[in-house]
Amino acid sequence: MNFQEALNFYQxxxxxxxxMRYVNFLSGWDMQTEAASGSIEADSEQMSVxxxxxxxxxxxxxxxxxxxxxxxxxxxxDEVLRHEIEVAKKVIEQTLKIPKEQYxxxxxxxxKAYAVYVQAKNENNFELFRPYLEKIVEYNRNLTQWLxxxxxxxxxxxxxxxxPHYTMAQYDEFFALLREKLVPVIRKLPTESQAKDPDWATQxxxxxxxxxxxxYLRDVMCFDKTRGIMKESEHPFTSGFGTDDVRIxxxxxxxxxxxxxxxxxxxxxxxxxxxxxxxxxxxxLSGGGASLGMHESQSRFYENMIGRSEAFxxxxxxxxxxxxxxxxxxxxxxxxxxxINTAKRSxxxxxxxxLTYSLHIMLRYExxxxxxDGSLEVKDLPAYWNEKFNEYFGIVPxxxxxxxxxxxxxxxxxxxxFPTYALGSAIAAQLFHAMNADFDVFASLEEGTTAxxxxxxxxxxxxxxxxxxxxxxxxxxTGEDFNPNYYVEYLLKKYK
Amino acid sequence: MNFQEALNFYQxxxxxxxxMRYVNFLSGWDMQTEAASGSIEADSEQMSVxxxxxxxxxxxxxxxxxxxxxxxxxxxxDEVLRHEIEVAKKVIEQTLKIPKEQYxxxxxxxxKAYAVYVQAKNENNFELFRPYLEKIVEYNRNLTQWLxxxxxxxxxxxxxxxxPHYTMAQYDEFFALLREKLVPVIRKLPTESQAKDPDWATQxxxxxxxxxxxxYLRDVMCFDKTRGIMKESEHPFTSGFGTDDVRIxxxxxxxxxxxxxxxxxxxxxxxxxxxxxxxxxxxxLSGGGASLGMHESQSRFYENMIGRSEAFxxxxxxxxxxxxxxxxxxxxxxxxxxxINTAKRSxxxxxxxxLTYSLHIMLRYExxxxxxDGSLEVKDLPAYWNEKFNEYFGIVPxxxxxxxxxxxxxxxxxxxxFPTYALGSAIAAQLFHAMNADFDVFASLEEGTTAxxxxxxxxxxxxxxxxxxxxxxxxxxTGEDFNPNYYVEYLLKKYK
Numbered sequence: 001m002n003f004q005e006a007l008n009f010y011q012x013x014x015x016x017x018x019x020m021r022y023v024n025f026l027s028g029w030d031m032q033t034e035a036a037s038g039s040i041e042a043d044s045e046q047m048s049v050x051x052x053x054x055x056x057x058x059x060x061x062x063x064x065x066x067x068x069x070x071x072x073x074x075x076x077x078d079e080v081l082r083h084e085i086e087v088a089k090k091v092i093e094q095t096l097k098i099p100k101e102q103y104x105x106x107x108x109x110x111x112k113a114y115a116v117y118v119q120a121k122n123e124n125n126f127e128l129f130r131p132y133l134e135k136i137v138e139y140n141r142n143l144t145q146w147l148x149x150x151x152x153x154x155x156x157x158x159x160x161x162x163x164p165h166y167t168m169a170q171y172d173e174f175f176a177l178l179r180e181k182l183v184p185v186i187r188k189l190p191t192e193s194q195a196k197d198p199d200w201a202t203q204x205x206x207x208x209x210x211x212x213x214x215x216y217l218r219d220v221m222c223f224d225k226t227r228g229i230m231k232e233s234e235h236p237f238t239s240g241f242g243t244d245d246v247r248i249x250x251x252x253x254x255x256x257x258x259x260x261x262x263x264x265x266x267x268x269x270x271x272x273x274x275x276x277x278x279x280x281x282x283x284x285l286s287g288g289g290a291s292l293g294m295h296e297s298q299s300r301f302y303e304n305m306i307g308r309s310e311a312f313x314x315x316x317x318x319x320x321x322x323x324x325x326x327x328x329x330x331x332x333x334x335x336x337x338x339x340i341n342t343a344k345r346s347x348x349x350x351x352x353x354x355l356t357y358s359l360h361i362m363l364r365y366e367x368x369x370x371x372x373d374g375s376l377e378v379k380d381l382p383a384y385w386n387e388k389f390n391e392y393f394g395i396v397p398x399x400x401x402x403x404x405x406x407x408x409x410x411x412x413x414x415x416x417x418f419p420t421y422a423l424g425s426a427i428a429a430q431l432f433h434a435m436n437a438d439f440d441v442f443a444s445l446e447e448g449t450t451a452x453x454x455x456x457x458x459x460x461x462x463x464x465x466x467x468x469x470x471x472x473x474x475x476x477x478t479g480e481d482f483n484p485n486y487y488v489e490y491l492l493k494k495y496k
Numbered sequence: 497m498n499f500q501e502a503l504n505f506y507q508x509x510x511x512x513x514x515x516m517r518y519v520n521f522l523s524g525w526d527m528q529t530e531a532a533s534g535s536i537e538a539d540s541e542q543m544s545v546x547x548x549x550x551x552x553x554x555x556x557x558x559x560x561x562x563x564x565x566x567x568x569x570x571x572x573x574d575e576v577l578r579h580e581i582e583v584a585k586k587v588i589e590q591t592l593k594i595p596k597e598q599y600x601x602x603x604x605x606x607x608k609a610y611a612v613y614v615q616a617k618n619e620n621n622f623e624l625f626r627p628y629l630e631k632i633v634e635y636n637r638n639l640t641q642w643l644x645x646x647x648x649x650x651x652x653x654x655x656x657x658x659x660p661h662y663t664m665a666q667y668d669e670f671f672a673l674l675r676e677k678l679v680p681v682i683r684k685l686p687t688e689s690q691a692k693d694p695d696w697a698t699q700x701x702x703x704x705x706x707x708x709x710x711x712y713l714r715d716v717m718c719f720d721k722t723r724g725i726m727k728e729s730e731h732p733f734t735s736g737f738g739t740d741d742v743r744i745x746x747x748x749x750x751x752x753x754x755x756x757x758x759x760x761x762x763x764x765x766x767x768x769x770x771x772x773x774x775x776x777x778x779x780x781l782s783g784g785g786a787s788l789g790m791h792e793s794q795s796r797f798y799e800n801m802i803g804r805s806e807a808f809x810x811x812x813x814x815x816x817x818x819x820x821x822x823x824x825x826x827x828x829x830x831x832x833x834x835x836i837n838t839a840k841r842s843x844x845x846x847x848x849x850x851l852t853y854s855l856h857i858m859l860r861y862e863x864x865x866x867x868x869d870g871s872l873e874v875k876d877l878p879a880y881w882n883e884k885f886n887e888y889f890g891i892v893p894x895x896x897x898x899x900x901x902x903x904x905x906x907x908x909x910x911x912x913x914f915p916t917y918a919l920g921s922a923i924a925a926q927l928f929h930a931m932n933a934d935f936d937v938f939a940s941l942e943e944g945t946t947a948x949x950x951x952x953x954x955x956x957x958x959x960x961x962x963x964x965x966x967x968x969x970x971x972x973x974t975g976e977d978f979n980p981n982y983y984v985e986y987l988l989k990k991y992k
Contacts, residue, residue: 015545016545016549018542018545019542019543019545019546019549022539022542022543023519023523023542023546026522026523026526026539027519027522029526030522030525030526034530034725035725035741036721036722036723036724036725036741037722038720038722038723038740039723039724039737039740039741041740042737042738042740042741042778043518043522043737043741046514046515046518046519046737047515047518049511049512049514049515050515050519053512053515053549224534225532226532226533226534227532227534227535228532228535229530229531229532241535241538241539241542242538244534244535244537244538245531245532245535245538245539282538
């Protein structure tokens, strides 16, 4: 296969891979937002048949050959394709290093583990899940052996799969800073039972009204409605295909109306990243976000830095009051902004506020590190979780359901995923700092939309899609490497 | 390839073909009911990439070999597979007979023709569309040469592609009967402008109310909501995958409320056919309806024989009145039933009533026959259309938009499709007659649902899916061959 043949083959195969991305997106969207419950099984069966086709495309030997050929002459490729080929080569090499049989066993294991995990969580029964988690940990320990390189060993191997170029060196420093600066602050916060919601916040806010205001927020954020839609689902998420089909969902709790507002802002943040990628990337495998952490940085930037700011609500709170005149008549802007920035010590990560969130991640990071290096065993996990939780939060989860069993990620086999969440928050703060050096971000909100912010992120982050590594994009956007100090400064200033 | 190898290959390939059926259904559904306007282009591109995969599956030489091998030993196959292999062999043979280049040219032609047709219709400009239609007719004339066999020549070749085993011999007899018995009756009907809608029927019936009543109708017809959904779209349609994912759409006109009611009944009729197929057919290519005509017979049976009957509304009209108490307070059951059975002479097929509908089809059948045998040329078509229309309806379309340009089918390249619509109506009447011999159909409606009717159709028609030819199913269900007399008798009795 010569260079031109390799290029043709690669481009042709890539088209098919993109088509399968579309199908995977569409089917997932349909099953989560549309299909009747009794349709899911038959529809899923078809997707498992197509997964074989998907696998054939990526595991095709000629594809590997084409990538090899192009990699050997990568100086002749344009920048986007060069990056794509480097990434593809790495993925292919890693895939070849994983013994096929054990990979298949692991897939079967995680399929089963999910149902067991759900039962274990519902019944507060860690022992039920324990044998599955032990095997999952063992597989991940094996992964670190199979995939190790001169540069990456141990837990770093796993971290790199979810957030390339971020290793324990960075994370350790990052979390040490959080431990030093945030833990003392957080231990003084009220607990959930001490910090009750004000009565006005738990009134009935009818769903249609919430939906309407979320559409307003989406317009404020300049979501392009001709290239995307908003719908309901059990849990909010963003999905889509390329820049031109971007879909978000929301969920409305009538007794907790702020939930849908911040989900709308969060998911629209993800959506803007997708919509603002350079359109030329639609023809490549380099569309979409650069990494999990980078994607999360965008959703959290809009949700927290912008969406929870007083500057934002100074412009938009009156519209929220108009939507819910009875419920919010006597609630001042200050009361509202204070409420949406309440910090407290709570057990569940997904319900945590902006200040405490990253400590929940730190706990998981430290546990994963120990599970992978063998200094902690699964059987000792619940006790260790509670001990560490007490150390950081000064409270002990009353059940494993509210403790070690609360997250689904490990049941899915994913180790190394959690840290990207905290990374996202810290990157958001670093971008916020750089953006403020260019223009007064809060002042720009007076215009009524986030257009100026969108433009900055579009130019400095979004347009690159996944055509560069996330650390490289961060450097281009902010002029420096990852620096968690901005994040800690931001939090301490806000929650002083 | 020995018998067992052929069987394995066939079954494996069939799985992939089924998965592609799912994808095609899903993408079509999404584009017609969900995706934002600006997403359609990118999504469609992916489907055109996947169409290549679809084509690879069906045109795979090993697939043809497997079908040949199985066909040669078809006595060893079970009944369903034997039928499937017979059909597959015929399709493969036909495909091989069509010169590839001309097939590709034709595909490109019809893609372009659609847009031109829409413009021609909007501008009442037949000449714009004429060169395209001439090429489409020429291709169809060529098709009859390429695909002719000892049994099928000329227009019969095309008819057989849409409704196997129904030829000009049957259709000529059928339409001769309609011409003789119905034309004299229809020529005495009032025209559209003479038969105005009563004032109560054109009041505002708000959309949500219509939607709610359509859901009621769907329940009356026992549509299984755990295995299907109902949504809105520009034009009502039924779509889905297998028995377990069946979807229907509706469209609500606030100034013409009966439209959505009968669309709901019509589409649910299609849906019941799909939902009541034998589940074992889900693993095969023999699920779904036996043919276009057979499918249409089900939707029209429920819509016309049942849905427009006094017996049906004797049970359900009070619920409709409850849904629209202001609008229908002074409208009696008799007034309502008379209104929904009004017959009049009108120009447009899709808006025609039960009595006049088949004459619109007869006109198209006769024109297609002449276009294919060469006794009519496209340039003479508008004049011929109007002349014939006047002969049957005693009125002349004021424009080609309301005449020869009203239907999209020819622009799509389809000749031989139209007759299946009339066939469906006639088959519905034949089934109605046979059903009444087993039990009193109208009396069964007193139970409040169509359960007994569904059960009869499930047992005599639906369960077979496409595992038999439609004429065979009709024979099994009614004990005789296609007999259009039941249809004419039914119409003349109802509209005497």
